[in-house]
Ligand SMILES: Nc1nc2c(ncn2[C@@H]2O[C@H](COP(=O)(O)OP(=O)(O)O)[C@@H](O)[C@H]2O)c(=O)[nH]1
C-alpha cells in the first residue's frame with residue numbers, strides 16, 4: 001500500500017484488516033475504498049480493492065445460500081458446457097422425460113408425483129457445443145405461494161438460463177404459477193425496459209448515461225454508488241427509474257434470467273402453443289418428449305434465448321481453435337483479447353476476423369468491432 005494515505009484511510013484499512021466476519025470485512029473495505037483520495041496514483045490500488053470487495057460480496061452470497069439450503073449445499077450443480085439451463089415446471093409436465101430424451105442423463109419418469117427429488121444434470125448437444133440441462137423437483141398445484149423449495153429457486157438464480165416446461169393441457173395456468181414463484185424469489189424472465197445497469201470501470205469517475213427519466217438527483221445517485229465503494233463507473237439508465245432501482249442494481253436483488261418456454265405433450269394437445277400465445281402474448285415452442293416432435297429445434301431456440309455466441313480464436317498462421325469461447329452476443333474484439341490473455345489486451349494492435357461480422361474473410365478490424373456468432377478472430381499485438 002502506498003504511504004501517502006491520509007490517517008482516516010489508514011484507520012479504515014486497519015479496521016478492514018482486523019475485521020473477523022464477512023459482513024464486517026465488506027463494511028470496512030467499503031469505508032476504506034471511499035476514504036482513499038481520488039487521484040491517478042491510487043487508481044490501481046482502488047481497482048484491486050474493488051475487485052476484492054466484489055469477491056467478498058460473492059462469498060457472502062454463497063454463505064447465505066448454503067444456509068438457505070439447510071447447510072449441506074449438496075443441491076448446487078457444478079456448471080459444465082456452454083451454459084447451465086435449469087428446468088422448472090409443475091409435477092408431471094414432463095421435465096424428466098425431456099431430460100432423458102435430449103441428454104445422456106438417466107432419471108426417473110413416472111405417473112406418480114414428485115419422483116424427482118434432487119437436481120439431475122445432463123448434457124445436451126447443440127452443433128459443436130453442449131448445454132447442461134438440470135432437472136429439478138417440481139412445483140405442485142396445492143403448494144402455497146412462496147413454498148417452492150428455496151433450493152430450487154437458488155439453483156435458478158445461479159443458472160445461465162431457464163427452461164420452463166409446461167404441460168400442454170394446462171399451459172397458461174402453470175406458467176402463471178411458475179412466474180409468481182420466480183417473482184417472489186427476485187427472478188425476472190423479462191429484460192426490463194426500465195432498468196439500471198452499472199458497469200464498474202477503472203477510472204473516469206461516475207458517468208451517468210440516461211436513456212430515460214430519473215426521479216432522483218444525479219448527486220444522490222453518485223452518493224449511493226460511493227457508499228457502495230463504486231467511484232468509477234458507467235451507469236446506464238433506461239425508462240423511468242427511481243433511487244430504489246439504483247440500489248437494486250447495486251445489490252443485485254433482482255436478477256434477470258433468459259428463459260425459454262416449452263409446451264410439452266403436443267402429441268395430446270396439438271393446439272396448445274397457439275392457445276398459449278393467445279392467452280399470454282408470449283412465445284413458446286411446442287414439443288413432445290414422448291414422440292420427439294419439436295425436440296430437434298430445442299437447441300437452436302435455447303441458444304437464441306441465452307443471447308450467446310461462439311467465437312473461435314486463431315493464432316497468426318495457425319489453425320482455428322477447436323473449441324469456441326462462449327460470450328454474450330454483441331461482444332467486441334477487445335473483450336475477446338481480455339478473455340484470452342491480458343498480454344493480448346494490453347498490447348492489442350488490431351485483429352483479423354473471418355465470418356459474418358466482416359465484409360470479407362480476414363478483414364482487419366479494431367478493438368471496438370462487434371463480432372457475430374461463429375466468427376474466427378486472430379489478434380495482433382504491438
Ligand atoms: N403424451 C405424453 N406424455 C408425456 C410426455 N412427456 C411426458 N409424458 C408423461 O407424463 C408423465 C410425467 O412425466 P415426467 O417426465 O415424470 O414429468 P416431471 O414430473 O415433469 O418430471 C409420465 O407418465 C410421462 O410418460 C409427452 O410429450 N406426451
Ligand SMILES: [Mg+2]
Pocket residue numbers: 095096097108109115116
Ligand atoms: Mg421429474
